[in-house]
Amino acid sequence: MDFTILVKFLPLILTGLWYTLLLLVLSSLFGMILAIPIGLVQVTGPRPFAWLAAAFCTVIRGTPLLIQLYILYYGFGSLFPQIPWIRQSFMWPVLREGLFYAVLAFTLSFAGYEGAVMKGAFASVPKGELEAARAFGMSPFTVLRRIWFPRAFRIVLPTLGGETILQLKATPIAALVTVTELYGAAGQIFRTTYDFFPPMLLVAVIYFALTFIITRLFNLIERQVPQRR
Amino acid sequence: MSGLDLLASGWGRNLLYGAVSTLEISFLAYMLGLLIGLLGARGKLSGGKLTRRLLDAYTTIVRSIPELLLIVVLFYTGTQGLNNLLLSLGVGPVRVNGLIAAVAVLGVVQGAYSTEVLRGAIQAIPVGQIEAAKAYGMSPFLLFRRITMPSMLPYAIPGLSNLWLNATKDSALISVVGYLELTKISQQAAGGTKWYFMFYTVAAGMYLVISLASLQGFGMLDRYVRRGQPQVR
Numbered sequence: 001m002d003f004t005i006l007v008k009f010l011p012l013i014l015t016g017l018w019y020t021l022l023l024l025v026l027s028s029l030f031g032m033i034l035a036i037p038i039g040l041v042q043v044t045g046p047r048p049f050a051w052l053a054a055a056f057c058t059v060i061r062g063t064p065l066l067i068q069l070y071i072l073y074y075g076f077g078s079l080f081p082q083i084p085w086i087r088q089s090f091m092w093p094v095l096r097e098g099l100f101y102a103v104l105a106f107t108l109s110f111a112g113y114e115g116a117v118m119k120g121a122f123a124s125v126p127k128g129e130l131e132a133a134r135a136f137g138m139s140p141f142t143v144l145r146r147i148w149f150p151r152a153f154r155i156v157l158p159t160l161g162g163e164t165i166l167q168l169k170a171t172p173i174a175a176l177v178t179v180t181e182l183y184g185a186a187g188q189i190f191r192t193t194y195d196f197f198p199p200m201l202l203v204a205v206i207y208f209a210l211t212f213i214i215t216r217l218f219n220l221i222e223r224q225v226p227q228r229r
Numbered sequence: 230m231s232g233l234d235l236l237a238s239g240w241g242r243n244l245l246y247g248a249v250s251t252l253e254i255s256f257l258a259y260m261l262g263l264l265i266g267l268l269g270a271r272g273k274l275s276g277g278k279l280t281r282r283l284l285d286a287y288t289t290i291v292r293s294i295p296e297l298l299l300i301v302v303l304f305y306t307g308t309q310g311l312n313n314l315l316l317s318l319g320v321g322p323v324r325v326n327g328l329i330a331a332v333a334v335l336g337v338v339q340g341a342y343s344t345e346v347l348r349g350a351i352q353a354i355p356v357g358q359i360e361a362a363k364a365y366g367m368s369p370f371l372l373f374r375r376i377t378m379p380s381m382l383p384y385a386i387p388g389l390s391n392l393w394l395n396a397t398k399d400s401a402l403i404s405v406v407g408y409l410e411l412t413k414i415s416q417q418a419a420g421g422t423k424w425y426f427m428f429y430t431v432a433a434g435m436y437l438v439i440s441l442a443s444l445q446g447f448g449m450l451d452r453y454v455r456r457g458q459p460q461v462r
Contacts, residue, residue, distance in 0.1 A: 062394075062440030063433040064401035066412060071433060074419060075426035169295040176405065183298055196309075200302050204294050211293035 003198045009189050016185030017206065019099070023171045023181060026103050028164055031110025036149065038111055039118025053115060060112025065170055068109060073101040073177045098177035106174075110167055117159060121152035154225055161218030165211050182206060240418045240428070247414035248435045254331045254403060254410060255396040261336030262392065266343025273348050284344065291341035297402050303334040304406045331403045331410075339396055346388035350381040382454040390447035397439050411435060 006013070038056065041049045060068070080086045080095055094100050125148055133147040175184030186199035193199075269288070272280045291299065307330060354377065362376040404413035415432035419425040 058441075059433075059437060063436040064398040064412065066401045066404070067415070067429055067433045067436060070412075070416070070419075071426065071429040075429055078423065078425045165293070169293075172295045172297040173402075175297075183295065186298075196305055200298065200305075204298060204302070207294050207298065208290065 002195060003202075005193055005195065006189070006198055006202055009185075009192075009199070012180075012185045012188060013182070013202070013206075016180055016182040016203070019174075019179055019181040019184075020168075020171050020210075023099075023102060023106060023174055023179070024164070024168050027106035027110050028167055030103075030107040031114055031167075034107065034111035035114035035118045038115030039120075039122050039152075040144070042115075042119040043122045053119075057112045057116045057119075060109055061116065065105065065109050066173055066176070069101065069105040069173060069177060072105050073098060077101065098174065098179045102174035102177055102179050106167065106170060109170065110163070113166075114156075114163060117156050117163070118152060121155040122148065124155060125151040157218075157222055157225060161215060161222075164214050164218070168207070168210055168214065240422070241431075243414050243418065244411065244428070244431060244435065247409065247411035247432070248439070250409060250414075251397065251400050251411040251436075252439065254328065254335060254408070255393070255400045257328075257332040258335035258339055258400070259393055259396045261332060262339025262343045262396070263347075263389075265336065265340025266347045269340060269344030270347035270351055273344065274351060288341045288344050291338055292345075296338055296399050297405065299338055300334050300399075300402050301405065303337060304330055307333060327408045331400075331406075331408045335396065335400060335403065338399065339392060342392050342395070343389075346385055346392060347381070350385035350388070351377060353384040354380045379454070383451075383458065386447065386451045386454055390444070390451075393443055393447070394440055397436065397443070401436075 038053045041053045044050075077095075086092065086095065129147055129151065130143060133143045138146065171181055172183035174181050175187060178184075180188065182203045186203040189199035190196055269284050273284050276284070358376055358380060359372065362372045367375065400410055401412040403410055404416065407413065411432050415428045419428040422428070
């Protein structure tokens with residue numbers, strides 16, 4: 001075991017860190033944006049949409065993320081090249097990359113898990129507050145923007161840190177579709193140096209540190225939000 | 230050849246075999262995890278300072294490192310370590326049984342989560358009940374069987390249900406070290422026939438059936454361990 005060998009690979013490790021963070025931030029952000037309507041529609045209806053949203057959450061939460069990624073990457077990835085107008089479109093360079101499918105899969109996954117959480121949060125905002133808002137003459141959208149969503153978001157905030165860490169821990173799967181994130185970078189170093197432990201232990205430590213930082217960050221955010229317990 | 234012909238021509242049976250294999254490693258790993266969890270929870274609650282430190286390190290490290298990385302590292306360490314040990318004893322290298330390696334690796338990961346779930350559940354039992362049982366002179370084993378276990382289960386079942394679902398889903402990651410379970414077999418089927426979309430979707434469907442059936446089962450179990458308790462909500 002020779003850890004000094006890693007110095008040479010510092011740029012590769014930094015690239016890996018960048019892609020890990022990119023995957024994490026993009027998928028959590030887009031996933032959360034998707035989770036809001038997915039959660040809301042299950043509380044408000046209309047029925048067919050509520051049913052669709054619930055089915056989406058069940059499918060996402062009931063199947064391994066790895067298989068979801070394979071369906072998108074190999075399934076759609078093998079379909080797209082056969083369709084000429086997709087091949088000729090400006091999106092093609094993006095659609096060829098594993099990164100695109102990884103972000104898509106992780107976003108849908110986060111939306112599925114967080115959608116179920118948001119459903120519970122929307123449902124648990126006290127009815128009286130929504131009625132008061134309506135009594136003030138707020139339009140349905142204003143009620144959502146000013147009262148319903150902010151209250152629901154505060155309810156999920158304590159769990160959001162944990163969900164983000166789970167999302168971080170899912171990112172190494174992207175290495176299986178050619179994205180050079182941290183774990184992928186460690187794999188590359190291993191294949192060049194034939195030394196297994198130094199790169200793997202290093203990225204393990206980085207993941208450990210990232211988990212720690214995310215926990216602290218969410219504690220900080222939580223303290224900014226006034227909350228009566 | 231159409232997709233259905235392919236499924237009927239043997240790939241369908243292979244996938245079913247994969248599903249059974251997935252259930253097998255998930256179940257054994259889950260059981261190993263529960264065993265580690267029970268011992269771990271006991272150690273965390275009533276162990277000495279060193280035991281508690283070590284267990285804290287175990288659960289913290291395992292829970293903050295990605296499962297895929299853990300599985301690959303544990304698999305590599307385990308097989309390499311065993312072979313180095315055997316070599317130093319003068320015996321040649323062996324091919325480690327895939328099933329045992331998969332179960333051991335997944336079980337060690339599950340154990341960390343089980344420890345926390347069971348510790349929380351045991352701590353939720355009112356102390357007086359355990360003290361009363363001790364005052365009646367129950368032996369530690371009887372105390373566990375008659376008091377701790379039944380009163381802990383209602384608190385533990387939701388967490389344990391999640392852990393089982395995670396075990397079935399995490400078992401898909403074992404495919405990266407080449408173990409033939411549902412994901413690996415669907416990969417072979419998809420790669421061999423180029424019917425990527427169909428085979429991965431069928432595999433996803435099988436995982437979904439496992440998850441939904443498990444949720445039903447745990448729902449029944451939850452109602453059973455809560456029998457006689459007042460209905461909440």
